[in-house]
Amino acid sequence: MRTAVRLQNNLKHPEDDSPIKDLDRVIARLRGIVGGRNVLSDETELLCYSYDASHYHNLPDIVVFPGSTGEVSEIIKLANEEHIPVTPRGAGTSLSGGPVPVKAGIVLILSRMSKILDFDQENLTVTCEVGIALRELNRFLSVRGLFFPIDPGSSDTVTLGGMIGENAAGMHSLKYGKTKDRVLDLEVVLPTGRIINLGSKCYKCASGYDLKDLFIGSEGTLGVVTKATLRVSPIPENYDVVSAAFKATADAGRAISGIVSREIPVSALEFMDEYSIDVVRSFTGLPLPEAAAMVLVECQGSREEIQSRLDKIVEILRGEGAFEVKISKTRQEADQLWYARKVAYGAITRRHPTAIQADPVVPVSRLPDYLARLDSISKKYSVQIISYGHAADGNLHPTVMVDERNMEEMSRARLALAEIYRSALELGGTLTGEHGIGIAKSEYFRLEWTDNYVKLARDIKSILDPNNIMNPGKWI
C-alpha cells in the first residue's frame, strides 16, 4: 500500500487497481533474478521513472535493471506468468509518453546492458547491447573515424534501445535514414520470455518476413530488444551549413519545397520559427537572425561538390525572399548551428512552462499550407504554437506552449493539438514521423488508420503478447 508518495497524476492509477497482487513476493522474485541492488521499489525513486520528456506521467510499482538477456528473459517470464505490465524505458527522452508506465507494473531499464560486443571495421558494423547511450557508442566509434549517424535532438542522452523502440530519426535522416535503416540484426526477448534473433548482419536480407522491422518503432509493445547490430558510417570530411533568414514563414516553406523538388543532394534541411530562434539565441548566445523563420541546409561531399550545391541552394533561398544568407566558415560554426537546432526543445520552456510537442509529417510540397494552418490554429485557440523541425521530410514539431497548471489553457491546447493532427492528415500526412504514438497520439490513431489496420495490428500483438503485458494502455 503506497501511503507516503501519491502523485497527482494526469493518468492516475487507482491504488486498489494495482496490477501486482503481491508486491513483496514479486519484488523478492525479481531480486532473485537480478540481485537486490538492481530492483527499485522505494516510492521516491519510482517517482523518477514515472515520466519521459512529454507531460505525461504515471508511477510504476517496480523498476528493474537487468544485466543480461537471460535476466531480461526471466523477468519477462515472471511478468507474463503474473500478468504484470512491463514498460521498457531507455533514457526517458521520448516525447510521446511511450515509456510512461500507464498501467504501472514494472519499468524495465537496460542501462546495465551497455557493452559493445563486436566491431567490424571492414564491414562497418557494430554489435552492442542496447542500454548503451548513443554518446558512448559514438565516443567508441569516433576514434575510428566513424559514427552512428542517427542524431535525434536528445543525442547526448538517448540510448540505443530507446532509439530502436521509437524508430528515432533526427536532423540527418535525409542522408542517413532513420534508425530502422541502420539496424541490421536484433536480439529480442518476446513477451513470453523466448529469445529470438531477427535480421542478418548483411546489408541486404530478403529471407522470410521482415520481422526485425516489426519490432523497430513498436514502442516496446511487442517485446524487449536487447542487442542490435548497426551499420555505421565514416564521419564526413567536409560539410557546410547555410542559414537563411526569412520575413515570412510561407517564404521559408516555399524555399524548402524548392530545394527538395530540384533534388539537390543535401544532408540536412531544417526549419525554425521566430520563437524557437529567439529562445535558442537566448540560450546559446549565437548571433541567430531576428527573423520570422530560419532555414538551415547542410551539404556534404568534396569541396567542389559542396560549392556547386551551395550556389544552387543560395539562389533558391534568395529567390524565395531570404533577407540574410550565411554560409558557415568553419566546421565549428556549422556544428554550433546544429547544436542550436538540437537544443530547441529544451529551450522552448524558457518562457512557457509546458511544451506539448507534436510530430506530424506532411508531403513536403504541402509544407507552406501546413505552416499557414498552424498559424490559424494558434489564433483560433489562442495558444502559442512554436514550430521547428525536419523540413525536407515534411516532419515538423509544432509545439503548443501552455502552463499545465492552467486547466482552461490545457483544454484549449488539447483542441489545438487535435486540429494540428487532423490538418496533417487532411493534407495527406501522417501523425508521427519519429516520436511514435505513445500516449500523446493514441486518441488520434483511429483518424489515420482503418478498422482493418487496427484489427491486424491487434492480431499481431495478441499472437506475440497474449497476456498484453508489454507496454499496455497505449495506442494498441
Next chain:
Amino acid sequence: MMQQNSKLEDALFSCNRCGLCHACSPLMQVQHLESSTARGKIWLARCYVQGNVEATQTLIDRLYECLLCGHCSKVCPAGIKVEEVMQSTRRILASAGKAPSTIRRIISNIDLTGNIYGEDVADKPLRDDSDLIYFPGCVSSIKHRGLAEAVLQSLSKARVEVEILEGACCGAPAWAAGYHEVFEKRCESLQAILEGREVITNCPHCQYFLRRLRNVKVRHVSQIYVELLNEGRLQPRKGSVDTVTYSDPCYLTRFLSIVDEPRRVISSIPGLRLVEMESNKENTKCCGNGFELVQNCYPDLASRLAGNRLNEALKTEARTVVTSCPHCYLTLSEVAEQTLKQLKIIDLSQLLSYACLQAEVP
C-alpha cells in the same frame, strides 16, 4: 516565502525533462539513478513543493546530495539555475526541520561559532590600518592549515602584507543547506568586519559569497599571484615535479570565470608541464565535496565522486593533481591517501610557495 515558493514552482515547471543534464551529472556516473540527475531532482522537488509527496528520507537525501556544482545549469537549455532551485527547495525542507542531522549540526556550528567545525576562533575585529585582508575560510583555517600557511608564505615572499581573518565561515554552507537566516546572519557579521576592505581568499566559495557584501572587493589568490608574477615579485624556480594536471574547482570556473589564472601560475614554474584532464575548465567535474555538506553528510558518496574525478586524472601522465579550492583539496586528498596513493594532491598556493622557496613538494 509564499512569493518565493511561487517563483520556485515556476522554475520547477520550466523543466521539460529534455534530459540534456544527464551526460554531465557527476552523481549519475556513480549512482546510476534517474534521481541523481538534475531532471530527477527537479521532478522530486516539484512533487514535494506542490504537496503531492511527503519528504521521505530518500527524497531528503536525493535533494541534499546535489553538489550544487552548476554543471547542469550550464547545459540546461531552459535556463534553469539548478543550484538555486535546489537551494530554494532545501529552504522549505530546512524550515520544516527535514534537513539531515549532520547538516543541521554543521549549520548550528556556523550559527554559534562562525565556522563549520564549531571552533571558537571566528570574527575577531580587524586592525584599522590593514589594507588587505586574507580570508582563509573554514577549511584552510582549521582542518588544513597548511593551505593558509602556503598562501601566507607566497605573499610574504612577494612582500605583501595582509591581516588574517582566521576561522571565519563565509556562510556558503548555510546558504547551500537552505538555512537562509543563518546565512544572512553570517553576511551581517562579515559586512561589519569587512566593509570597505580588500579581501583575498584561496576559497572560491568564500570569494563567490563574500562578493555579495556591500563595498567589499574580493579576489582569489590566483589572481593576486598572476599580478605578483607579472611584476616579478614572485620568482618560482624549477622543482622536483615536472608534470601536473589541474582540477578546476566548480565555483572558480563556472561561477567566477577564473580559468586562466591558476594555469598561468602553474606555467610560471620553470620546467613544469601542465596536462589537461578531459573534463576541464567550464566542463570540470565536481570533486564531490558539495559545500562540505555532501562531504560530511554523505561521505561514501563524496569519496566515490572524488575517486571518479581522480580516475580521470590517472588517465593523464601526471601523478600530481593541483587544485585551487580548499574543499577540493580536502576531498580529493582524502581519497588519494586512502585508495589512490599513486596520486599526490597539492594546492596551487602550496605548489607556488614550494617553487618560490625552492622546497621539495613533500
